[in-house]
Amino acid sequence: MKVIICGAGQVGWQIARHLSGEQNDVTVVDSNPDLVRRATETLDVQGIAGFASYPDVLDRAGARDADMVIAATYSDEVNMVTCQVAHSVFSVQRKIARLRSQSYLQAIYSDLYRRDHLPIDVVISPEREVAAAAMRRLSAPAAFDTETFMDGQAQLLGVTLDEDCPVVNTPLRQLTDLFSTLRAIVVGVRRDGTLFAPEPEDQLFVGDDCYIFTHIEDVSRTLEVFGKTQKKQDRIVIVGGGNVGLEVAKTLEKNRTRVRSKVIELDRKSAEIAAEALERTIVLNGDGLDAALLKEAGITRADAMLAVTDDDKTNMLSAVRAKAEGCPYVVALINDPTLVPMMGPLGIDAHINPRATTVSSILRHIRHGRVRQVYSIGDAEAEVIEAEVLSTSPMAGQKLRDIDFPEGVLVGAVRKRDEVLRPSGGLRIDDGDVVALFAMADDVQEVERLMQVSIDFF
CATH class of the missing domain: 3.30.70.1450 (Regulator of K+ conductance, C-terminal domain)
Known part of the structure; x- marks a missing residue:
């Protein structure tokens, strides 16, 4: 398969890494020559420096015989025009665009992406994906990672084993015998920083991060088996009222009527936009690192705190501060994967990786x-x-x-x-x-x- 990836940032590079590793013919396009050079030097891909929406640049990238174009630059408009050019000039069959502006994503304007208008086959919204990930973290606070499968009938849980975990030092083969009716299986284990698929005779140890696949009806029992308890999330504080924080707050208002949530946003204009868009959520304008403001938001009585600003360090520090103020469960949005190993020592319960x-x-x-x-x-x-x-x-x-x-x-x-x-x-x-x-x-x-x-x- 011949694929052109427009945008060599974190997302584009990661997609190129996946596809090139599977023997696809991949070309990366970016206006930043340094990012293109990084991609060509570290991956088995070709690189073109230039604006992805320019027809001559796409032509040099091989658009005439490409199977797919993935537009993942930082500009929504560039991504949209790239897909239009790929369709109208080069007849590329499949076009995927990453769009961040919520205005482009409103259902009432969905006709915009028809083939006779703006021919985009798949629209990806990072903010909505991250907001959905945040909601999954809140639905299973005992897990550091979670994702649903099989139309909501199965769930992947990431659980860290503590000293009081009842199945520590037990071979996985025995778990099947001990819990014969439990529809759950350990599919991955991270130990000392290394992820692997365990064998039936492998044991689980304190500190292991386990990935468990389970039937949705058995989630609570699975967590109990692995030493975790489920708690209700009735009071939630959200630090960051941008696209992600606003999407989470809206979802909480729609799906969980009894949840009382408050949003803290530093930028006054963004705070005003969030306040107008939300009906039952209180929006506070200020710094999420301010201990007094956190207390005003009710952090000492909160069940959970989400730090979802666009700055990793702010998210980490506000999560640490919330934990110090007594919040039992904190989640931080982290773009830089090298910061993830610091989550445990800092006491941050879970993180969300927008790139992933x-x-x-x-x-x-x-x-x-x-x-x-x-x-x-x-x-x-x-x-x-x-x-x-x-x-x-x-x-x-x-x-x-x-x-x-x-x-x-x-x-x-x-x-x-x-x-x-x-x-x-x-x-x-x-x-x-x-x-x-x-x-x-x-x-x-x-x-x-x-x-x-x-x-x-x-």
């Missing part, structure tokens, strides 16, 4: 075959892939124990018709089944082969 959520969203629309969802874990170290099994797939008609999975791949769940099942060696995989797999980055290509990658995606 946006990358996951874009990958969901790139994968071949019948891929329904992709979730990127860590710094693109692994993926959870949900896909429908095709009749021509090497998996179809085989029992799980007979399928030659790579060492870094584990099956998290299988859905037959409307029933989600815990995987077992004797479970047969049939045409039309939906399978969720945890795969280390090096094994993703083999997973796609097992899922029968085919041109029918296009």
